[in-house]
Structure formats: structure tokens, C-alpha cells
Amino acid sequence: MKVLLTGATGYIGSAVTEHLAAAGHHVVALTRSADPQPGRAWHAQLVGDTADPASLAGAVTPEIEAVIHLAPPSGDADVDTAVIEALATPLRGTGRPFVYTSGVWVLGATGDAREVGEQAPTNPIDIVGYRPRIEQRVLAEVAEGVRAVVVRPGIVYGRGGGIPAILVDRARSQGMPEYYGEQDVRWPTVHVDDLAELFVAAIERAEAGTVWHGVGDSAVPVRDLARAAGRAAGVLAAPRAIPVDQAAHVFGPLFADALALDQSVSGAAARATLGWRPDRPGPVAELVSGSYRPVEVFGAPDGPQTDAEVAAIRRLVAEVEHAQQNELVDRFLGVFRQEDPVWTTAHGERLSGFEDIATFTRKVLPGAAAESTAVYDVERVLFLRPDIAAVNLRQQPVRHDGTRIADRPEGRPLYILAKDHGTWRIAAAQNTVAIA
Template sequence: MDIFVTGASGYIGSALTRTLIARGHRVRGLARSAAAEAVVRGHGAEPIRAALTDTDVLARAAAVGDAVVHTAATETADRADVDRAAVTAMLDAGVGAFITTTGAPRARSSRTPVTEDDTAPVDGPLAWLAEAEARVLDSGSLGAVVRPPMVYGDGGGPVSRLVAQAAADGVARYIDDGQNRWSTVHVRDLALAYALLLESEAAGVFHVSDGHESMVELMTAVAAKAGVPVVGWTLEEALAAHGWGARFLAADAVLDASRISALGWAPAIGLGIPSDLLSTV
């Protein structure tokens, strides 16, 4: 297949690009800078020089291939608007298959695994995810949505950022009793899931998870990696320090991955964060 990947120089997109090329596909990867171009080329892909806001370039790149995998996102306040314009441009170009990436907060908060259909309304800074999913699923293209949970491994991603934050703060903190639970997935296992969705021409929403951990287990592993102590603090203290992101970390996000498993996916690398953190983050 000829696949256009947005975010091809990023954390998830890099793992995906390498996986797709290893499986014999041709990849063209969005690159917004000379440094990003070098990363994409280093993966063995063809760089497409543009930003996520360059909708004309995105449309042309999407139209000439077999599929698009959208993993890119801005970190600016207009993230939802940028995503809407970029995805709409690519879908309107007439792409055959389109996979977009949202996240675990679209699922109902639960300490037992929930299926893809078990959703709850999202609010605040993540409210736009519901619209982003519907845009792809209702587009008329072969649309799929991947909801990654807590992604780790290969020196990047949210768990790596938690380690860096703990090192900077001199302490790793969980919220309240730390018994809320999160699903996890190694980034290379996540990349394999995208590849299987493309190759099987699957549509719909898919959770990808290699297990789940309590937040106190996760932060204990983060503390060990950062070489700092681990302690608890209240949600009010966490909100005062980190804003809405603290509420995100205080929630439960345990995902049922039966749907992707039915396509033949199984974690090949990830062992769960506490047992795997020291060697993969």
C-alpha cells in the first residue's frame, strides 16, 4: 500500500512509519521542518514538507495514495480547529481508507475494561475528540479510529514525560489513594495495531491495550526510573499545580482490546509498565 502518515516524525508516527515500511508498504510522511524531513527520511519514508495547517498540501498527499493515518496534532489552543480543517481537507480529497487517533478519555471511566461502544461525553479541553471521531466514521471513506491509552517505550511518550516531570520536581506523585487504573500499550505494539487495521481494511473504533495498572503502581515505577521518592497528594493540590491535566490523571481509563485482538493483534513487546518501564522508557 501507499500510505500517507501525518506526524511521521513524532512519537507514535515514527514507530508506525518504521513498522509499515518493514511490512513492505510505501510511506510518505508529513514533515514540517528540515529536521523532521531528516527523521522521516531516516525511517525510510518519503518526506512531504508541510505543516498541519497546509491543507492544500495535505489534500494532494492524501489523494494519490491508498490510505491516510493521522497521528499529528498541534499543541496550541486552536488544536481542535487545526485538526478539523486538516482532516476535512484529506477526507474531501477522496482518500480510500482513513485512520485517525483520539484517546482513552473517549471511553467511559471505569476500573474494569470497557468496549469501544461504552463511551461517555467528554468536556473541557478534550470535548473536541467526539467530533473528531464522528468526522472520520461518518465520512463515507473506510474510516477507523484508534484510541491509545497510556503509551510508553522507546524513550518517549506520556510516561517518559512523567519521568522527566518527576525528576524536575524531585518527587513522583499519584492523586488521592492512587487506585485509579489506566490501560497501557508499548508504542511498537500500537504501531502494529495500525498496520493490521490498514491491511485488513477494518472500520470502526478500536482500543489497543496490553494491560492496565493502578496509578500508584505507575508512579512508583516512574519514581524508580527518575530516582526520586513517590508520594500521594490530593486532587485539589494536583489541580492547583497542573490544571485540568490533573483531573485526567485522576480518572480511570481501562480499555477492552478484544476488537483489535480479533484481527490477530497481540502485544509482542509490552509487558505492562511496572515490569517494563526501566528498560523501555
């Protein structure tokens, strides 16, 4: 399809562009400026501004086979209604899809419900107060022969952006991770690339008049997100709760209320009906060892393949951390290659071969995390060959609540990783204590 996309230059729009193009669709980007933007996977570019509905006249030509409206609302219900009119009218009588982007905040606080679905009544918080009316205006186009669809994303994360990036920036600037409102606040979340795939599914398969929740994880404790954001910012401390009225001084009262909103929202309908499969790492994992914590990479070209290999290496290091923190001997041994691995421990013990490493691990790992443990962060990756990588790590001692143990030295492990039947494993490891 030839798809007109508003908001094409934005955080979500950039991901949607890539996934539409990968699925064989042609993206016609609606942008406020005619300035070219190299590197975008756009088929064509049109000038128009959703803050000025009159500028959209002629944007939806007979060649446009679908419209995805991703641009943020203007804050004026009349303007946003006029935008819907301008974009949807040319589609009337064609049965072509018009997909409108709303959000789960229209549901308001979900209370004691385990999860709420698309049939739940709306009860919008003030920041999205009129958006349910815009949803209904979009869905009314079904009667005019438009395949109108509404997508309500959860809190979007991934690619280092979205609201979680605010948590990271605040942790870094304040020297303390923070969250807003009550301790038990939960956010429904979705990875930006999973969400982009839902938009592709919506234009391809969603029936007219349907509403879909773009939610990968229904209710993630925001306290856990805050702790992970602190980790991404290099701040290992217990997160603190910021009262809403205090947060309002930083974010404004409307956004502060949104950040403190407790919700549990189901995205099961899109999985069951549209075949949507959100499978990216969850938001806590993404914050701890994903796009919010950059890694220096050497010896490999920039691109998706290198990104995928670095992500796989980070998953291996996360497995090391998980196995050590939970004293899982077999899982820890599973990160080593079977053929002639070597390991020099932080105490200077030299281990040669898998059996030596296994004997040592079975002796020292049980009980090792009784009083404290450690976290591991990948800092640099040098690809010596496509299947051989040298990895610099930062190892920090922490208490079981994740706070840094200030009077203990850090470690600077060096791993030599090798591909073993397509999977990265440790071939050699040197754990070095860093003395300040």
C-alpha cells in the same frame, strides 16, 4: 501500500514509520519543514501543516493508498474538521483506508465497569471535549466510499517516552515519586511498538466504520507506575498522591484532570478481530528495567540486535530479583548455567559448581526476605563476545514496600553471563558490598 502519515516525526509516528516500513509499506511523511531528516525510514517527504488545512491541498495524490492521521489536534474543532476534509476528500469512492487517531480519554471515567469496549458511550473529559465529534466526522466518510477507521490508544509508553516519562522526570526533580488524584486511579496502557503494529493492522485489515481501542493492559494502578517511575529515576521511596488542584499548578487544570482519570478499557476486540498481539513488557516492567533507565553498553555496535540482547540480560537480572524477593529457590537456580558456574557471595563464601550453589541457595534463601530484600539494576554491559557479557549491577537494600533502607550498604555485583542454548545465564558472579 503508499501511506501518507501525519505526525511522522513524533513519538508515536516514529514507531509507526518503522513498523509500516518493516511490513513492506512506503511511508510518505507529512512534515512542517522540508528540512531532510536522515535516518528516517521514509519513502518520501511532503511539506504541510495540520494547523493550516489549506497547506494540505494536494497532499493526498492518486498514488496515496492509505492515510494515517497521527498529528495531535489543534485545539480548534473547526480547524481539525477542515483537516479531515482535506485528507479524506481525495479518498472518496476509492475504498482506501483513512485511520484517525483519537484516544481513550473520550470515554471519560469508566466507573465500576471491569472493562469497557468500543461500544461504550463517550463522555469526554475537557481536554478532549470535542474529539468525539471529530471521530464521527471521520466515520461519516464511510458513506462517501472511504474505509474510515478510528484508533483510540491508551496511555502510550516505551522507548523512554510518553506520559510515563513525565512521572520519571517528576520523581527525579522532586526526590519522590508521585501520582495524581486518588490512590486507586488506573490507566489503560499500550507499548508504543504494540500500538504501531495496531496501526499497520488497521490499514491492512480493519473494516470501514470501525473503532479500535489500542490497549495492552486495561487498568494499571497508577500508584504502581509511580513507584516504578521512582525506580527508573533512582528514587526508592513510597509514592505520594498529589491532589488534582495542586497538580494543576504544574500541568494546567486540563492535563491534571486527565492524569487523575480512572479508567479500565478493553483492547480485546483488536486482538480477536485484527489478530493484534501486544506482547511487549508491561509499563511497570518497562519503567523498572527497560527504556526509561539507560544502560551503558560497550563492545557491541548500536542497533536492534544489541538492544535485544541488553533487554534479555535485563530480564535475567529481573528474574534474579524476583526469585530472591519471593524466596523461589528453583527459579533462582535457573539463572545459573549448569556447567561449572562459580559464585562468590557478598559474605565472601566461594561456591564452585552448580551443586555447591544449589546447596547454599536451598540453605539461605528460604526466610532471607522475611524482613527486607533488595532490588537490582543493570548499569553497564560489556560484550566480551557476542555470547559472553560482563554485567555491572547496583544492588540496593529495600523494605517490602520498596523504600530504601538508608543505613545498609549497597552491593556492586559483577556477573559474567554466557549464552546457554540461546539463553543468557550466569556463568560467574561476584557480589561485593560497596562501602561509602
